[in-house]
Amino acid sequence: MPMQHVDGKNEGKIVLYALSTCGWCRKTRMLLEDLNLEYDYIYVDLLEGDEKNEIIEQVKKWNSQLSFPTIVINDEKTIVGFDEEGIKGLPG
Amino acid sequence: MNKLPISDFVVSDGEVNQYYIKLKKQVESSGYHLNPDVEFTKSLLKSIILNDKRYGYESCPCRLAGNDKAEDLDIICPCYYRDPDLDDYGTCYCGLYISSEIFNGKKKLKPIPERRPSPEDREKLKMESTTGILSSSSIPVWRCKVCGYLCARDEPPEICPICTAEKERFEQFN
Ligand code: SF4
Numbered sequence: 001m002p003m004q005h006v007d008g009k010n011e012g013k014i015v016l017y018a019l020s021t022c023g024w025c026r027k028t029r030m031l032l033e034d035l036n037l038e039y040d041y042i043y044v045d046l047l048e049g050d051e052k053n054e055i056i057e058q059v060k061k062w063n064s065q066l067s068f069p070t071i072v073i074n075d076e077k078t079i080v081g082f083d084e085e086g087i088k089g090l091p092g
Numbered sequence: 093m094n095k096l097p098i099s100d101f102v103v104s105d106g107e108v109n110q111y112y113i114k115l116k117k118q119v120e121s122s123g124y125h126l127n128p129d130v131e132f133t134k135s136l137l138k139s140i141i142l143n144d145k146r147y148g149y150e151s152c153p154c155r156l157a158g159n160d161k162a163e164d165l166d167i168i169c170p171c172y173y174r175d176p177d178l179d180d181y182g183t184c185y186c187g188l189y190i191s192s193e194i195f196n197g198k199k200k201l202k203p204i205p206e207r208r209p210s211p212e213d214r215e216k217l218k219m220e221s222t223t224g225i226l227s228s229s230s231i232p233v234w235r236c237k238v239c240g241y242l243c244a245r246d247e248p249p250e251i252c253p254i255c256t257a258e259k260e261r262f263e264q265f266n
Contacts, residue, residue, distance in 0.1 A: 020099075021139030021153040023132055023187055024203050044156055046099045056156075060211070066156060067206040082203045 002047070003040040006033065011090055014039035017059045017070045020046055024082035028069040031087050044068065101145045108138045123251025124178075125195040127187055136188045140169050154186040155208065166208065173207040179247045180204075191250060235265040 003015070016032070018025035020043040032039050044055055056066065062078045063070045071079040071087070079086045112134055119126050127133045139153035151157035152167040166172045174184040181204040182191035193199045209217060234248040235241070239255035248262035 019154065019156060021142060022155075023136050023139075024154060026135070048098055064212065065206050065208075065210040067208075068154065068156065081205070 002051070003042050005040050006038065008033070008036045008038040010038045012074045014090065015072045016041040017055070017062075017068060017072070018043055019068045022068055025069045028071070028082050028087065031082075031084065035088065035090070037090065098146055101142055103138050103141045103145070107141055108134050111137050111141055119189070122253040123249060123256055125190050125192060127183075127190050127201070128195060133188060136186055152186060153188075155206075163214075171208075175249065176246060177204060177207060178250065233265040234262040237261050237263055 014032070014037060016025075016028060016039055018028065018041055029041065042055060044052065044059065047055055059070055060066050062072050063080050065080075067080060069080075069082060073079070073090065112130075115137065116126055127136075136153050140150045143149070143151040143153065143157060147157050147159050147161070147164075149161045149164065150169045151164055152169055152171050155167050155171075157167070158164050161168075170189065171184070174189055177184050178189060178191050181202075182194045182199055183189065183201055183204060185204060185206060185208075187201055187203070190201060191199075194201050208214075231244045232246065233242055233244045236248075236252045236255065236257055238257040238261055239252065241252055241254040242265060243249065248259050250259050251257070252262070
């Protein structure tokens with residue numbers, strides 16, 4: 001799976017589903033990086049074919065509206081949208 | 093099918109600047125405002141141009157395009173959700189269009205919830221709309237008391253796109 005890894009402090013498993021074209025997704029990445037958190041991200045709009053469908057199904061499991069950014073924390077919690085407070089309060 | 097892989101399309105700064113100048117003029121003359129954070133706004137416009145190259149329509153930068161214009165008519169920019177979101181939150185979903193209040197710095201721009209129905213709900217709505225006709229009485233019609241402009245939508249526009257009269261100067265017509 002073409003997840004991109006960003007190094008930083010490990011505060012649990014953080015997976016960001018994003019669009020490469022979206023302003024709020026960009027702000028989300030900038031904030032994660034300002035907070036120096038370790039995370040993985042994937043730009044769903046850059047995928048094609050089966051790979052894309054597979055990731056879409058994954059996102060829908062966490063966020064049925066299929067909106068971006070969607071952050072999944074430790075495979076159990078979701079933050080939908082650029083929720084500054086939520087992201088700043090990430091585990092740790 | 094796209095000939096290029098989706099990630100290979102590019103947009104030059106020149107294209108973005110030209111688009112920005114044209115859109116800004118058009119938007120301001122019809123009573124809307126673009127986000128004054130020019131860098132943020134230009135990055136959204138760049139994405140809109142990019143989406144047009146990718147899919148053949150100017151799909152919303154903050155939503156996943158389905159690469160099917162008929163399915164995405166609601167999210168071609170400006171989307172069907174812009175004006176209701178401007179009414180309720182003072183910004184469109186992407187933060188490209190904002191209300192006067194936010195434009196004048198009286199309110200801060202914040203991200204807002206997604207109004208577009210989920211893929212499942214869109215399927216359901218499609219089925220409903222093939223069985224019933226849009227009930228005209230469910231949508232109010234507004235009349236600009238200055239120039240007579242009529243529009244059918246939940247609320248009048250912030251500014252009349254024809255004569256620039258303010259929202260308060262509309263009356264309900266139906
Ligand atoms: S949310 Fe804003 S940028 Fe996105 S399509 Fe609607 S009007 Fe355009």
